Amino acid sequence: MTQSAIEQYSDTTTWPSPAKLNLFLYVTGQRENGYHDLQTLFQFLDYGDTLHITPNETDKITLSPDIEGVAVEDNLIYRAAMTLKAQSGSKQGAHIHIEKILPMGGGLGGGSSNAATTLVALNHLWNTALSSDELADLGLALGADVPVFVRGVTAFAEGVGEVLQPAYAEEKWYLVAKPDVSIATAKIFGHPNLPRDTPKRALNVLLAGNYENDCEKIVRELFPKVDKAISWLVEYAPSRLTGTGACIFAEFENEDDARLTFNKLPDWLTGFVACGVNTSPLLTTLKAQKQ
Numbered sequence: 001m002t003q004s005a006i007e008q009y010s011d012t013t014t015w016p017s018p019a020k021l022n023l024f025l026y027v028t029g030q031r032e033n034g035y036h037d038l039q040t041l042f043q044f045l046d047y048g049d050t051l052h053i054t055p056n057e058t059d060k061i062t063l064s065p066d067i068e069g070v071a072v073e074d075n076l077i078y079r080a081a082m083t084l085k086a087q088s089g090s091k092q093g094a095h096i097h098i099e100k101i102l103p104m105g106g107g108l109g110g111g112s113s114n115a116a117t118t119l120v121a122l123n124h125l126w127n128t129a130l131s132s133d134e135l136a137d138l139g140l141a142l143g144a145d146v147p148v149f150v151r152g153v154t155a156f157a158e159g160v161g162e163v164l165q166p167a168y169a170e171e172k173w174y175l176v177a178k179p180d181v182s183i184a185t186a187k188i189f190g191h192p193n194l195p196r197d198t199p200k201r202a203l204n205v206l207l208a209g210n211y212e213n214d215c216e217k218i219v220r221e222l223f224p225k226v227d228k229a230i231s232w233l234v235e236y237a238p239s240r241l242t243g244t245g246a247c248i249f250a251e252f253e254n255e256d257d258a259r260l261t262f263n264k265l266p267d268w269l270t271g272f273v274a275c276g277v278n279t280s281p282l283l284t285t286l287k288a289q290k291q
Contacts, residue, residue, distance in 0.1 A: 011054060013125065013289065016281040017098075017117040018048035019108040019176070019274070020148070021242045021249055023169060024211035026198040035160045036189055039200060041211075042148045042155050043169045045176075046281055047274035049110060050099040051077070051117050055125045058093035061085075067100075076111045076142060080118035083138050088128035105182030107243030109149065115142045116149030117282055124289055136164075152283030156203050167203065168278060172251045173258040177233060177271035179225035181246045188244040191218050216241040229269055236261045 022040045029037040061081040063072060072078050077096055084090070096118065102110035119135045122128070130138075132151055139146030144161035156167040188194065195214045219241055220227035226241070230248050233239040237250035237257075252258040258273045265271055 012052050013121070015051045015053060015117050015121045015285055016048055017051055017102075017110070017113045018149075018277075018281050019045040019102055019110065019113065020145070021045065021174065021176075021276065022107070022213065024206060025213040025215060025243065026201075026206075027194060027196050027214045028198050028200045030196045031160075036196065037159060038157065038161055039198075039206065040157050040161065041167060041169060041206070042145075042157060043276045043278070044152075044154065044280045045108075045174065045274040046277050047176075047272060048108075048281070049102050049114060049117075051114065051121065052097040052099075053118075053121050053125060054095045054097075055122075056093045056095065057091075059091045060093040062093075062095045064095070064097045076115040077118045079142055080115040080139070080146075081122055083142065084119055084122050084126075084128065084130070084135075087134075087138055088123075088126070088130060090126045090128050092126045094122060094125070103178055103182070103247070105184060105245075106178055106247040107183070107241065107245045108176070108247055109145050109243070112139075112143045112145035113149045113282075115139060115146050119146075120150060120152075120282060120286055124286060149280065149282065152280035152286075154278040156206075158200075165203065167207075169276060171276045171278060172253065173255050173273065173275050174249045174251055175233070175237070175258045175262050175271060175273055176242075176247055176249045177229055177265060177269045178247045179223075179229045179269055181223050181225050183219065183223065183226075183245040185244045187222070188215050188218055191222070193221075194218050211240065213241045215244045219245045225268075232266065232269075233261075236264075 025040045136147035136150045139150045155164040233250045239250040
């Protein structure tokens with residue numbers, strides 16, 4: 001669907017689906033069910049996918065465009081919408097068109113963000129009136145990172161990522177870069193050499209220390225392109241992996257410095273410059289829609 005086609009529907013609204021960074025990520029244990037206990041700091045970026053949502057009375061959810069290799073029923077957007085319908089009993093429908101710019105397998109939370117935006121937007125558009133707590137609980141069934149996107153504020157996360165505490169992070173500028181690889185989270189968390197015993201620490205201790213990512217060493221060993229990318233980027237600014245990769249990021253005090261380095265990116269890296277924000281663009285949009 002083209003932009004002009006989207007705009008012909010007067011009841012179509014546009015919703016951001018932002019990226020996130022894990023400013024630090026520590027693996028503090030592993031549960032009997034195989035899931036890992038974490039301590040991580042999520043911050044949103046003012047950059048991400050965009051969902052154009054047109055509610056209707058068809059009782060059906062339709063999506064565009066098709067995503068190659070992903071069946072509609074497996075798409076997190078579709079699953080989120082159907083989960084909300086089941087929970088709320090709503091008989092309304094919607095057509096959802098996504099402008100996808102976040103890479104899959106990049107560690108930026110694209111799929112989880114898409115699911116959260118769908119839940120938040122349709123809850124508003126369908127007037128299903130679920131609370132943010134209820135939406136976060138629905139989101140957790142879709143993915144461990146969905147609740148933080150639903151709540152929409154920078155957060156310190158523990159457990160498997162679902163125990164959230166609002167936090168403050170300095171809103172720096174970031175250059176996010178991606179080598180030509182896609183990394184499955186399960187591959188990293190399933191690796192026998194992944195550290196799983198990093199001591200738990202209080203948030204104030206973590207915020208005052210040097211930020212690190214326990215997954216980075218394994219990812220650099222398994223994916224030489226990621227290792228090469230970090231080695232290149234760290235020459236310009238403090239740099240590390242986000243999530244389980246493959247994206248890496250460098251932090252800067254201002255946009256000009258970030259863009260100067262962005263302009264030097266070698267042709268084997270793609271990337272973008274964005275600002276870290278403590279309030280998600282999704283939450284900002286929801287507040288504007290309610291006015």
